[in-house]
Amino acid sequence: MSDSYYKPDHLPRFGEIEEGSPELAKKFFEYYGSVFEDGALTAREKALIALAVSHTVQCPYCIDAYTDDCLEKGADLEQMTEAVHVATAIRGGASLVHGVQMLDQVKEKMM
Amino acid sequence: MSENAFIPLDVIVGDGHTERVDGPRPTTSLRYRREPLSSPEAQFRALNAVEVKGGPTGTGDFDADLEASGWENLQPSELEIFQINLGKLCNMTCRHCHVDSGPDRTEENMDRETVDACLRAIDRSGAHTVDLTGGAPELNPHFEYLVQACVDRGLHVIDRCNLTILTTRPYQHLPEWFAERNVEVVCSLPHYREFNTDAQRGSGTYRKSIKALHALNEAGYGQGDPDRLLTLVTNPVGAFLAGNQASLEREWKEALDRNHDVTFDRLLALNNMPMSRYLEWLLEKGQTEAYMQRLVNAFNPGTIAGLMCRNTLSVAWDGTLYDCDFNQQLEMTMDLPDGVRPHVDDFNLEDWKQHSIRTARHCYGCTAGAGSGCGGAIEE
Numbered sequence: 001m002s003d004s005y006y007k008p009d010h011l012p013r014f015g016e017i018e019e020g021s022p023e024l025a026k027k028f029f030e031y032y033g034s035v036f037e038d039g040a041l042t043a044r045e046k047a048l049i050a051l052a053v054s055h056t057v058q059c060p061y062c063i064d065a066y067t068d069d070c071l072e073k074g075a076d077l078e079q080m081t082e083a084v085h086v087a088t089a090i091r092g093g094a095s096l097v098h099g100v101q102m103l104d105q106v107k108e109k110m111m
Numbered sequence: 112m113s114e115n116a117f118i119p120l121d122v123i124v125g126d127g128h129t130e131r132v133d134g135p136r137p138t139t140s141l142r143y144r145r146e147p148l149s150s151p152e153a154q155f156r157a158l159n160a161v162e163v164k165g166g167p168t169g170t171g172d173f174d175a176d177l178e179a180s181g182w183e184n185l186q187p188s189e190l191e192i193f194q195i196n197l198g199k200l201c202n203m204t205c206r207h208c209h210v211d212s213g214p215d216r217t218e219e220n221m222d223r224e225t226v227d228a229c230l231r232a233i234d235r236s237g238a239h240t241v242d243l244t245g246g247a248p249e250l251n252p253h254f255e256y257l258v259q260a261c262v263d264r265g266l267h268v269i270d271r272c273n274l275t276i277l278t279t280r281p282y283q284h285l286p287e288w289f290a291e292r293n294v295e296v297v298c299s300l301p302h303y304r305e306f307n308t309d310a311q312r313g314s315g316t317y318r319k320s321i322k323a324l325h326a327l328n329e330a331g332y333g334q335g336d337p338d339r340l341l342t343l344v345t346n347p348v349g350a351f352l353a354g355n356q357a358s359l360e361r362e363w364k365e366a367l368d369r370n371h372d373v374t375f376d377r378l379l380a381l382n383n384m385p386m387s388r389y390l391e392w393l394l395e396k397g398q399t400e401a402y403m404q405r406l407v408n409a410f411n412p413g414t415i416a417g418l419m420c421r422n423t424l425s426v427a428w429d430g431t432l433y434d435c436d437f438n439q440q441l442e443m444t445m446d447l448p449d450g451v452r453p454h455v456d457d458f459n460l461e462d463w464k465q466h467s468i469r470t471a472r473h474c475y476g477c478t479a480g481a482g483s484g485c486g487g488a489i490e491e
Contacts, residue, residue: 043358071347072354074362076307 131485140213378486
């Protein structure tokens with residue numbers, strides 16, 4: 001049993017996950033690598049998306065990794081902060097839009 | 112000061128008094144502050160004290176990793192580039208400077224005698240390119256004489272320019288002057304946005320750099336003309352490695368054109384070298400070990416054949432010979448066979464071809480990832 005969750009040294013050891021199933025790990029990492037290559041979106045745009053998603057899923061490993069990745073791909077603090085705000089806006093909006101359900105229900109049940 | 116006025120050049124005079132200060136500076140030179148780290152010995156000590164694993168041997172020993180990669184003896188290939196560091200005098204004090212340049216470095220400036228010795232050595236070298244660096248090479252009083260002499264010899268000349276110097280009163284003629292002589296201008300611009308550029312190179316740098324780029328564009332630079340090559344150089348603004356050069360170049364071209372109507376020919380993405388003022392910054396931030404580990408983890412044997420020390424000769428302001436500008440700042444003089452004096456007066460191509468290149472831990476900066484050097488990435 002681990003004495004704590006989220007150990008920083010787990011991130012550089014990510015590759016060790018192949019121990020339980022080399023074949024699945026190989027497929028996953030190949031796919032993962034392909035996803036982040038330059039394509040219709042640039043590698044930098046993908047890194048910024050990844051940074052936003054990292055904050056949405058609140059994965060500290062991903063936040064660490066994609067903060068560095070964004071910097072290496074030429075993004076700056078202002079751009080990265082805007083990406084985090086996009087994640088924040090979507091998360092906030094996702095809560096708030098549910099309020100319409102609440103609103104309808106209130107209107108049904110109140111005089 | 113109006114947007115169109117040329118910015119006066121500020122120089123620290125003999126008594127240490129500053130004539131003009133153009134905006135806040137991020138730092139001053141290590142030497143000016145009498146920092147122990149200004150000595151190469153202190154830099155080696157700091158760098159070698161760091162424990163790193165990884166690389167081919169897991170030792171963090173560059174020579175051992177070279178040998179393990181099949182390079183027991185790192186020797187030159189062909190001498191193509193004759194690089195001259197004209198001195199440490201600069202109108203800027205950038206935080207990542209590996210030369211520890213600044214306005215206070217008035218003493219280390221190449222004299223006419225040494226410039227002429229360089230020209231004689233160039234004639235013996237067979238090099239097709241003369242690469243002028245500093246400091247701000249334009250501040251050397253013999254700069255234009257040297258450029259003209261190289262152009263007259265039919266050589267390709269590169270001026271490594273900090274851009275802001277082109278906005279100062281005595282040097283605003285240079286874009287046109289360079290264009291008339293087909294000089295390639297290689298300019299430092301850390302980022303295509305103001306925030307990061309000024310963080311590394313000082314407040315107001317970005318605005319002046321854009322102004323200088325406009326002047327270069329007006330002189331015909333950056334339009335795809337091979338005789339008016341405008342190259343930008345980016346160094347990471349922090350403790351991370353240079354990104355993919357081709358990808359960054361596409362991004363920069365689009366952004367600079369859209370935001371400032373600036374065009375350029377190519378972008379070089381260089382790693383910061385863990386030495387001098389960048390090393391000071393790493394130590395202050397407690398990032399030295401992490402950065403060294405990053406460099407060692409990214410060690411790429413595929414970059415070794417194309418390292419700049421294999422096709423470049425580096426001459427210091429006093430005529431001393433080195434394998435590269437980084438070794439020059441760490442005072443690792445060239446190790447020539449039979450005890451030949453490593454000085455431009457005594458330069459001999461055959462000696463150079465037979466000598467072994469000196470390496471140390473800072474060399475991981477050039478072998479990381481796609482590789483890095485004065486010519487940019489080594490592998491694309």
